Structures are given as C-alpha cells and as structure tokens.
Amino acid sequence: MRESLIGMARNPAARDIIILAQMKSLALVPLCLYVLAFAQPSISDEDVWKNFTAWLERQAPNSKPNDLIISYRESLLKQGIAEGETGRRMGVVSNFIFTRRKGVELLWDKVYGGNNPIFIQSPSAVVMNAIEGRKSGKALDVGMGQGRNAVYLAVRGWDVTGFDPSGEGIRIARSNADKAGVKIRALVDRDDEFQYGEAQWDLIVITYVRDLTTVDAQRFWKALRPGGLVVYENGADESNSVLRAFLGYEIIRFEDVQTNPEWNPDHWIRVQRLIAQKTIK
Numbered sequence: 154m155r156e157s158l159i160g161m162a163r164n165p166a167a168r169d170i171i172i173l174a175q176m177k178s179l180a181l182v183p184l185c186l187y188v189l190a191f192a193q194p195s196i197s198d199e200d201v202w203k204n205f206t207a208w209l210e211r212q213a214p215n216s217k218p219n220d221l222i223i224s225y226r227e228s229l230l231k232q233g234i235a236e237g238e239t240g241r242r243m244g245v246v247s248n249f250i251f252t253r254r255k256g257v258e259l260l261w262d263k264v265y266g267g268n269n270p271i272f273i274q275s276p277s278a279v280v281m282n283a284i285e286g287r288k289s290g291k292a293l294d295v296g297m298g299q300g301r302n303a304v305y306l307a308v309r310g311w312d313v314t315g316f317d318p319s320g321e322g323i324r325i326a327r328s329n330a331d332k333a334g335v336k337i338r339a340l341v342d343r344d345d346e347f348q349y350g351e352a353q354w355d356l357i358v359i360t361y362v363r364d365l366t367t368v369d370a371q372r373f374w375k376a377l378r379p380g381g382l383v384v385y386e387n388g389a390d391e392s393n394s395v396l397r398a399f400l401g402y403e404i405i406r407f408e409d410v411q412t413n414p415e416w417n418p419d420h421w422i423r424v425q426r427l428i429a430q431k432t433i434k
C-alpha cells in the first residue's frame with residue numbers, strides 16, 4: 154500500500170489527483186465551519202418564546218404591535234436563520250403572544266408606551282348608546298386599556314371599576330381619570346382571574362378585547378344585577394358564535410357591519426356590536 158502511494162506520487166497525473174484530493178478536503182474546512190456557525194438547529198417552542206420575550210423587553214415602546222412582530226422576524230433573518238425556521242418561530246410567537254401572560258403584558262405595555270396611538274381615544278359609540286337614558290349604577294370595564302370608556306362612564310356618574318393586564322394601560326387610565334376629575338377603580342388583572350362576584354354590576358363593557366363565548370355569557374349573567382347590560386364590540390367572528398352565546402339574554406342591539414373599527418381605524422373590516430340585557434322573565 155505504501156509502495157503504491159509512493160508510486161502514485163511519482164506519477165504526475167497521480168500526484169495531481171492527490172493534490173486535488175487534498176485541496177478538496179481543505180475546501181471542506183470552511184464549509185464545515187460555515188455549517189457549524191450558521192446551521193440553526195430547531196430550538197424548542199419554549200426557547201423560541203424565551204428568546205422572543207427577551208428581545209421584546211429590549212425594544213422601545215411602539216404603538217403598532219404589528220411593527221414589533223415584523224421587526225422580530227427581520228432580526229431572525231438577519232441572524233442568518235433560514236426562512237423555514239424563521240416561519241416556524243414566528244408561528245410559535247403568534248400563538249403565544251395573545252395568550253401567555255408575559256406576552257400580553259409586555260406587548261400591551263409597549264403599545265401603550267408608544268406615542269402614536271392606532272386607536273380612537275374617544276369613548277365607544279356603542280357604550281354611549283347603551284347608557285343613553287339609563288340610571289347610572291356600577292360598571293365594569295373588562296380589558297379597559299387606557300380607560301376611554303371607563304372615564305366616560307365615570308364622568309356620567311357611574312361607579313366604575315376596570316381592569317387590564319397592562320400596567321402601562323392602567324397607569325394611563327388612572328391619569329386620564331385624574332385629568333377628567335373623576336375617580337375610577339383601575340386594576341392590573343386578567344379576565345380569567347378577576348373576581349366578578351354575583352349580582353354586582355349594572356353594566357359590563359368589553360370592547361376590542363376578544364370574541365366572547367358561552368362561558369363569558371354565563372359568567373356575566375351571574376355577575377350582573379337583574380336588568381344589567383353587557384356591551385360588546387370587536388372584529389366579527391365568522392360563525393356568529395358571540396350572538397349565539399348571548400341568546401339567553403334579551404338582545405337589545407346586535408349588528409354586524411362593514412366599517413372602520415375603533416382599533417386600527419385605517420382598516421375596513423366587519424365589526425360586531427352587541428348590547429344584551431339580563432332580563433328575568
């Protein structure tokens with residue numbers, strides 16, 4: 154074997170083959186280094202989430218949640234993460250961002266900390282319509298954000314409690330109430346943890362938070378005083394599930410309209426509005 158190698162080395166053609174082979178193996182070194190440096194093993198969903206929240210914490214406030222999400226995608230691509238893996242990670246992020254406590258708090262704190270709001274700051278027309286001609290009482294604003302509806306109700310003599318998971322939203326809501334010269338109870342809390350109580354409220358407002366379900370309809374029924382109202386507005390659910398969830402109530406108003414929503418009013422989308430009353434027959 155040794156002989157044959159020496160023999161090959163003496164033969165110019167064979168020597169060229171050996172040199173070529175050596176060059177090829179040298180060429181593999183940078184390729185291997187490249188693969189080691191840039192290959193992105195698929196990390197677990199929990200690690201995707203941890204990386205994203207750490208990144209989000211470092212970002213400046215931004216009123217547009219979409220801008221934040223898009224710039225995270227760009228940052229992954231800049232790190233050399235392949236399109237497919239970036240897509241997978243963004244899927245994990247969008248699944249968790251509106252459901253996990255930390256995602257909700259961080260995202261909405263960033264949004265409310267920004268100074269270019271993409272939402273209407275005056276009260277919801279459906280809330281104004283719902284209380285027209287009604288005696289004021291105890292109102293609850295679920296996911297109150299900056300308190301546009303809570304402050305409006307307090308100014309009209311309602312005794313208002315509101316809550317939101319965003320500490321920044323609550324800080325601004327309290328400051329808006331101070332500016333309007335009214336008192337509201339504004340709490341950092343979540344809809345799945347807040348104690349709604351029994352027969353407590355004359356009005357429950359929930360605007361642009363999420364679609365309501367039969368579980369919400371039952372929970373609100375228990376929490377409302379007889380004659381109390383639920384006032385709801387959000388982008389339309391496709392299957393009328395919100396309306397169906399409230400059919401045990403008296404439906405005072407329901408509409409499903411194509412319009413500019415109060416959140417992201419530059420868009421033209423279907424919006425549903427509901428005023429439902431706990432009427433005991």
Ligand SMILES: C[S@@+](CC[C@H](N)C(=O)[O-])C[C@H]1O[C@@H](n2cnc3c(N)ncnc32)[C@H](O)[C@@H]1O
Pocket residue numbers: 257261272295296297298299300301302316317318319322342343344345359360361362416
């Ligand atoms: C689009 S904003 C609407 C704010 C306000 N209702 C309005 O119409 O101006 C959605 C709000 O829902 C809040 N939110 C998100 N998850 C929530 C939860 N689990 N419980 C209560 N509020 C929540 C967010 O923090 C945010 O303030």
